[in-house]
Amino acid sequence: MTLVRVAPHLEQDVDLSKTYDAVVVGSGAAGGMAAHVLTTRGLKVLMLEAGKKLPIEQELRSMQWPYDHPRRGDAPPGYHSLSFNEYTIRTPPYAKNSTAKHVMSYVGGWGGSDYVKNILVDEKDHPYTGTKYAWVRARALGGKTNIWGRLALRLSDYDFKAKTHDGYGDDWPISYADLQPYYDKVDLYLGISGVKENLPHLPDSLFQRPNKLTSSEVKLREGLKKMGRVLTPYRAGVTTDGLKHNRYRSKCYGRGACDRRPGGCDIHAAFDSPTGLIYPAMDTGNLTVRPNSIAHEVLVDKNTGRARGVAFLDSATRKSYEAKAKVVIVAASTLESARLLLLSRSPQHPNGIGNSSGHVGHNFCEHVMGPGVTGLVKDLVGKPSTLDDGRPGGFYIPRFRNLKDRQPGFVRGYGFEGGGGFSIFPGNAFGTPGFGAQFKREVRDHAGAFIGMGGFGEVLSRYENYVDLDPDTKDAWGIPTLRFHYQFGDNERKMCEDMVVAGREMLEAAGIEVIGTDEKMLTEGWSIHELGTARMGSDPKTSVLNQFQQSHDVKNLFVVDGSSHVSASCQNPTWTIMALAWRSCEYLADEFKKGNV
């Protein structure tokens, strides 16, 4: 079944003799959005992506039945995915001394490692050092948007003005009113499904039709209403009604494979950067894309100190090239962007470009996860199987802590992601004891009766959590790697303790029997929501970028990904990354036309 048009052809030979208006490093949510906005405004853009252009539909095979795959979705022999234990017991570089031929991050272990083995980086080629950190990286056109979880949430002034609210950290240099029009643009251009809830701390999007709830989720929603809390259908960055302006993406048919693979959607109903942003940008005639291009330095004009382009290696040939541009836009992901800035040392920028503040790599923050609860809805035991997993996700419970109340143990808040009902694999089979006919019947009778949820909490932005360059370790291309100096603190620990208490309390309020709790925090990095390493701010001494993600030091340098975030909030960052990039690139296009950059 062909629902989408074929991707535009990528030129083999990119013209590097000419000077582009802008060079964009990275092709994920941020880089894709920069390309979309700038090419629409008529700028000539070159995009460099470190990874390959994959035949992504063949990689994802979203509807392949497990039994039609020789290893039921597992990667071939020789691939190993890192486990929680490995991340916990050992320190990076995790692939060092591994006997496996290829080592993937933990995402490969979700089930379906064969579908992501070419999207995730091989940890053997991409070492890092320092403190424990589960760093998940995707090097391919589109980056992590190929496999993202799709939960698409807005931030509010509880986040942008968090310091004003509770005194901790720093406010953002923008407010919700500044970003709201751009959230709207992202919603309309890319499509988002959800239900309006009118919450001040989780503003509604311009939603397409929502995904539905299962009966156990309805029960929990009703129970939470009595507590003044909200369970809302998963707000998914998925077009459920279709997009007339995009010929590369189908609407969502509720096939549900998104629920049992690490995210990918082969009809692109779920947003990914190539079909959502990059191919349409190529259709303007203004975008040139060069994959296999590992950027390792932002080049500087010796006379002016301004950015003049980007040096990169071809990942296959290892040859060096320079891309010339009037503006350099870094969108390589929070940690890779910080690495690139730090690598770009010159007499004018001895600590790395854009780093006169010394804040590049610092204020590193993310979401903490791990704690959660599982419940059993007794009335559902023995009920016939129903179609419960034909949707991008289950539900989201927005933050309820430290809004009007003040928690004694911690500042900020957390939300829960969860789901209940039948899925393609009865996970309860692993936990049901015994064997034989009774075991088999129990697995069957209970398979759809569980509901589970896990917290995602704000990790406070702290200067002392940072990355820098390791002077001794290099990646497979000879480029210095990152060294982590990053740990959760007491606020995160207290918050995680509260997640378990609150989770239990909510299931109980809905009359759902709590059958298990997870109390452990997962390794730093597990949420894949790293943020903050080149934060925005109005003071050039304590921030890297201004409110338009423009370097305080170098006016023609922009960093438009999650590294610009001032605090992590507890909402998933992708939609905010794209709204900010849209806003900044409109500003950039205006300034460019005026000759100001």
Add this chain to the structure above:
Amino acid sequence: MTDATHPEGESLSRREMLEVTAAALAAPLVKLGPAAAPPALQAVSKFFTAPELALLDELAELIIPADAHSPGARAAGVAAYIDFRLSDSAEPEQQTKWRSGLAAVEALSKELNNGQAFLQASADQRVAVLTRMAAGEHDPKTPAEHFFQDLKGWTVRAYYTSKVGIHADQEYKGNVYQRGDYAGFDAT
């Protein structure tokens, strides 16, 4: 009974539960007598010897047997799938583990059943062996108890990802194009 996934919520003791399980198993098995792998299974053997594969096939079927609702592990090809995965494995220690695990089952059968090999033992005697192996499910100590974890885990994986497991047993409704309204309930 799923309480038992979390021991603190267990309503039956582990011992009582296993007795119930063993009783439920005994009845349909009496008819089978000494089992051997069907010829088709032996023909596809890639890693195990034919006797090993026959033993694995019987163990898997004891864990997930055919019942009135759906076929069991044998019909789902569980043993052949495990055999293929081990033949395909890049980790020799996995292969060693399975081979010695099956040997531990034989040793336990001989110990419990007057020197009888597992497939020569009666249906009741086979269930008794597996019951002993399963006794340490949450805290395995003996080689046979450790092997039970791998055996059950892989039987579960193989069965519930098979056509039989997904369609006949679970009657899974998804992985289809929903052309109209999505299934489920509105948030009201």
